[in-house]
Amino acid sequence: MAHLSLDQTPPLSVPAPYLLIAPWFAAAAGIWLALAPEGFAGRWFPAALGATHLLTLGFMGMTMLGAFQQLLPVLLGAPLPRPRTVAAAVFLPLAAGTVLLAAGLGSGQTAPLHGAMGLLSIALAGFLPVAARALLRAPLIAGTSLAMRFALVALGVTVVLGLYLAAGHAGPGISRALTDVHVTWGFVGWIGLLVAGVAYQVVPMFQITPDYPPALMRWVAPALFAGLVLWSVAWAVFPAAAPLLAWVPALALAAFAGATLYLQQKRRRRLPDVTVAFWRLGMISLLAAVLLWAVHPWPGSDLLLGVVFLVGFGMSVVSGMLYKIVPFLVWLHLNNRVLEFPALRGRIPPMKHIIGERPARWQFRAHALAVVLLCTASLWPAATRPAGALLALAAAMLGVNLAGALWLYRRIRNAANTQHGRD
Amino acid sequence: MSEQLLDVSGLEPPEPLVQTLAAAEGLPAGTYLRMLHRRDPCLLPGNLSQRGFTFVQRPGRRTAVEVFIWRENDAAAEAAARATLAAENP
Numbered sequence: 001m002a003h004l005s006l007d008q009t010p011p012l013s014v015p016a017p018y019l020l021i022a023p024w025f026a027a028a029a030g031i032w033l034a035l036a037p038e039g040f041a042g043r044w045f046p047a048a049l050g051a052t053h054l055l056t057l058g059f060m061g062m063t064m065l066g067a068f069q070q071l072l073p074v075l076l077g078a079p080l081p082r083p084r085t086v087a088a089a090v091f092l093p094l095a096a097g098t099v100l101l102a103a104g105l106g107s108g109q110t111a112p113l114h115g116a117m118g119l120l121s122i123a124l125a126g127f128l129p130v131a132a133r134a135l136l137r138a139p140l141i142a143g144t145s146l147a148m149r150f151a152l153v154a155l156g157v158t159v160v161l162g163l164y165l166a167a168g169h170a171g172p173g174i175s176r177a178l179t180d181v182h183v184t185w186g187f188v189g190w191i192g193l194l195v196a197g198v199a200y201q202v203v204p205m206f207q208i209t210p211d212y213p214p215a216l217m218r219w220v221a222p223a224l225f226a227g228l229v230l231w232s233v234a235w236a237v238f239p240a241a242a243p244l245l246a247w248v249p250a251l252a253l254a255a256f257a258g259a260t261l262y263l264q265q266k267r268r269r270r271l272p273d274v275t276v277a278f279w280r281l282g283m284i285s286l287l288a289a290v291l292l293w294a295v296h297p298w299p300g301s302d303l304l305l306g307v308v309f310l311v312g313f314g315m316s317v318v319s320g321m322l323y324k325i326v327p328f329l330v331w332l333h334l335n336n337r338v339l340e341f342p343a344l345r346g347r348i349p350p351m352k353h354i355i356g357e358r359p360a361r362w363q364f365r366a367h368a369l370a371v372v373l374l375c376t377a378s379l380w381p382a383a384t385r386p387a388g389a390l391l392a393l394a395a396a397m398l399g400v401n402l403a404g405a406l407w408l409y410r411r412i413r414n415a416a417n418t419q420h421g422r423d
Numbered sequence: 424m425s426e427q428l429l430d431v432s433g434l435e436p437p438e439p440l441v442q443t444l445a446a447a448e449g450l451p452a453g454t455y456l457r458m459l460h461r462r463d464p465c466l467l468p469g470n471l472s473q474r475g476f477t478f479v480q481r482p483g484r485r486t487a488v489e490v491f492i493w494r495e496n497d498a499a500a501e502a503a504a505r506a507t508l509a510a511e512n513p
Contacts, residue, residue, distance in 0.1 A: 074465070205462060206435055268433050331437055332466070339473050351437060 010070055010083035012333045016406055017091050018066025019326060023399035025058025025098065026315065030370075030395055032106070033377075033388025039106075040377070040384050043303050050106030055310055056186060057098040057120075059395070063318050064194055065090065065127060067325055068148075072131065075201050076145060078138030086130050094123035105169065113170040117163055124159045128152065143217025147197025150225040154189025158182060181232055183306075188249050189228050191314050196220055196256050198321070206324045207276055209263035216259050224252040250290045257286040274360040278320025281368055285312025304378040311391070312371045319367060319398055326402050327354035330409040343419040347412055354405045363401060366394035425454050425503035432461040432486045440466055447476050447492050453499035457507075459486040477501065479508060 029051040033040055039047025069087055073079040080086055097119030104113035135149050161182035204211050227248025234241040260283045264276060289309040292301055334348045373387035429446045431439035443458050450456055458464075463480075467490065471478050475495050483489035491508060493500035 077465075208433060208435055269435070328436060335437070335440075335470075351435075 009073060009332060009336065010080070010087075012329055012406075012409065014083045014087040015066040015070040015329065017087070018062045018069075019322065019402055020399070020406060021095060022059050022062035022066070023395045023402065025054045025062065026395035027392045027399065028058070028102075029054035030388045030390070030392025034385050034392060035388075037377075037381065037384035037388065040388075041381055042300065043306060046106050046108055048303075050102040050104075052306070052310070053098065053105060054102045055315070057094070057101065060191060060310075060314050060318060061094065061098070063322060064191075065094065067198075067321070068131060068194070070325070070329065071198065072134055072138070072148075075198070076135070076138040076141055076148070078134040080130055080134050086126060089126045090123045093119040093126070097123055101166065104166075110170040113166050117166050117170070120159070121163060124155075128156055128159075141201070143200045143212070143221065144197045147193050147200070147221035150221050151190055151193035151197060154185050154193055154225070154228070158186035158190050161185065177235070181235060184231070185228065187309050187314075188224065188253065191309075192249070192253055192256075193221055193224060195314075195317050196224075199256070199260060199317075202321060202324065203260060203263060203279070207264060207273065207279070208268045210266050212259055212263065216255060220252045220256050224249045227252060247294060250294050253286060254290045257283040257290070272357060272361075274357060274364050275320040275323050277361075277364050278316045278323070278367075281364075281371070282313045282316035282320065285309070285316060285371070289313055304375060307371075307374045307378050311374055316367065316371070319363075322398070322402060323355060323360050326405050327351045330354050330405050334409060334412060337413065337416070341416040341419075343416045344412065347416070349408070349412075354408060355401050359397070359401050359404075363394060363397040366390060366397055370394045425500065426507065427454055427456045428459070429456060430459040430486070432459055437466070439464060440470060443467060443490075443492070444470055444474065447471065448474070450492075450494065450497075450500070452497060453503065455491055455493040455497075455500040455504035455507075458490040458492060459483055460488045460490070461486050463488055464490065479504065481508070481512075484511075 032047060032051045032054070036047050039045050040051070042048065043052075066087075069080055069083060097116045100112040100119065101116035104110070104116055132149075132152055135145065135152060138145055140146070161178065165179060165182055200212050200217050203209055227245060227250075230248065231242055231245040234245050260279065264280060264283075267276070285308050289305055289312070292305040292308060328351060331348060331351050331354060334344055338344050338348070370387060370390040370393075373383055373390055377383040377387040427446060427450065429443060431442055434442065439458075439460055443456070443464070446458075447456050460483075468478065468480075471492060476492050477495050478490050478492045480488060480490045491504040493504050
């Protein structure tokens with residue numbers, strides 16, 4: 001990890017809007033499910049497509065892009081230029097574009113889709129080159145830098161394919177098979193690679209585990225990325241080989257999940273920690289998703305696979321990470337101001353008190369139950385309404401917990417400012 | 424005794440930083456702090472410099488990283504730290 005000068009950490013206002021709004025996209029997806037359960041009988045139903053993008057772009061995209069802008073300087077010592085401008089230029093079009101995309105896909109109307117394509121192009125055109133430039137200049141940190149670079153390329157491929165598919169939705173129609181390529185690059189490439197790259201740093205750091213084995217950190221990301229490229233080429237020119245090549249990224253992800261579960265068993269401190277629970281659920285879900293992807297047990301199992309990967313794996317690890325990242329950022333930004341505002345000394349709460357273990361644990365239970373119910377609903381549609389309601393509840397609880405942490409930051413900082421002004 | 428030992432290798436961020444800064448600020452004159460950690464403490468250097476401390480970081484024997492910390496103007500602590508560093512790295 002690079003030594004970090006304190007002025008390299010972007011202001012909290014850079015990631016805060018992303019992290020504050022993200023859970024509410026997931027809550028909206030849950031409410032949509034609960035109010036219109038008949039729209040989720042299959043992955044191609046308009047409402048299913050709309051709600052899926054509220055989760056992928058709205059929840060996962062928002063948190064991952066927000067955290068990326070904060071973690072790049074902190075984990076890799078690679079500050080983004082003009083962080084406030086970039087954050088603002090990406091946030092608004094991403095948020096508005098996600099709403100329009102979900103509305104367009106859900107309603108089948110073309111006008112929102114056209115708007116979404118424009119706005120999402122602006123957001124990603126603002127983010128990708130800046131992030132790529134910073135990553136290329138960053139010092140190489142074992143495994144993490146490479147995984148993040150591949151993840152960024154995967155995001156680019158996902159977005160380009162997504163825009164092409166959205167244009168098809170808004171016009172002549174789409175290739176369903178190409179949708180699989182889009183989904184695979186987004187799920188396995190962007191989410192899988194970014195989670196692995198960040199995990200190499202944050203799992204040993206925050207969960208007090210041994211480091212990941214160097215060979216695993218060296219090989220998982222290249223194998224995953226090369227496997228995805230080969231699978232995509234095979235899909236285009238020699239489809240018979242595609243299922244066989246799908247095993248390469250599948251095994252890379254399984255190795256990562258297995259290693260993480262093993263490391264968690266070797267934790268040095270066995271204190272209650274909700275992040276460990278979220279990551280355990282995430283890694284078990286990832287193993288289940290790999291199995292479903294490789295075996296493809298029945299024709300309609302795609303919906304279950306999507307739920308297990310996106311909600312069981314993706315949302316779980318991201319939520320778990322948020323319970324570390326957000327309190328840590330609150331603490332870090334208050335600590336950075338201690339010398340400027342001596343009134344803060346002794347008033348900065350310990351990290352564990354910034355979001356209490358109890359509300360976080362209740363949110364984890366709601367989320368885990370939502371995962372189980374959503375899996376059930378993908379097999380037995382009658383469970384869709386309660387599954388959606390629970391997803392919305394769990395996401396809202398996460399939103400409240402995160403907002404509470406940022407509110408605490410604001411309160412302590414304002415109190416210190418006031419006292420400083422008085423002094 | 425001119426050395427104070429602090430092992431933060433089993434702690435979760437930001438406890439290693441919090442405890443190290445607290446220990447450094449409580450150092451008596453002529454004493455340096457030897458901090459043991461399992462990772463490169465990326466936020467520590469900036470915080471130490473801001474607070475008027477000097478440090479030397481090196482790979483450790485018991486843990487991955489050792490950091491020797493003393494007050495900028497404490498010549499006796501610096502001499503003791505550098506003597507230990509020299510003795511342990513002939």
